[in-house]
Amino acid sequence: MQEAYYEAYRHTATVHEVGEVGRLVLNHLAAHGRSTKRDLCAALILGDRRLRKEVELLRRAGVPVLSSSGHGAGYWLSTSIDEIEGFIDHELASRRASLDEQSSRLRATVGAVRRRLSP
Numbered sequence: 633m634q635e636a637y638y639e640a641y642r643h644t645a646t647v648h649e650v651g652e653v654g655r656l657v658l659n660h661l662a663a664h665g666r667s668t669k670r671d672l673c674a675a676l677i678l679g680d681r682r683l684r685k686e687v688e689l690l691r692r693a694g695v696p697v698l699s700s701s702g703h704g705a706g707y708w709l710s711t712s713i714d715e716i717e718g719f720i721d722h723e724l725a726s727r728r729a730s731l732d733e734q735s736s737r738l739r740a741t742v743g744a745v746r747r748r749l750s751p
Contacts, residue, residue, distance in 0.1 A: 650689045653678070657686045658695060658709070666708040699723070 656676050661667060667675075673683050687707060690697045696710045698719045710716050 650686070650693050650695075653682070654686045654689050654693075657683070657697075657707075658690060661697065661707060661709045666704070666706045668706040672707060 653676070657672065660672060660675055664671075664675075669680065669683060672678070673680060676683070678686070687697050687699070696716045696719075697707055698710045698715065699705075699707045700723070710719070
């Protein structure tokens with residue numbers, strides 16, 4: 633079942649758009665399951681930023697590459713709709729909230745600087 637699920641992603645048009653490196657990441661996760669960032673970088677000879685960018689591109693293509701930074705940290709492909717929805721509702725919502733806070737604080741700083749520079 634899992635192998636057929638992963639195989640379906642390998643043949644979608646959007647996955648072909650992510651490029652060769654993204655397909656290497658997808659193939660590695662399909663073959664090895666949950667992998668730490670360190671293991672993926674070493675196996676695929678990628679830097680940390682490049683790996684994160686490829687994971688982002690896979691997610692934008694709709695591939696359910698999930699991740700965790702806590703206990704059992706790493707990346708994996710999910711075949712569970714509940715797990716994918718939980719990731720969206722909790723992990724991505726938390727990241728969105730953090731980005732919103734950063735954006736708000738930066739805008740406040742810009743506003744304060746503009747006010748000080750205004751005659």
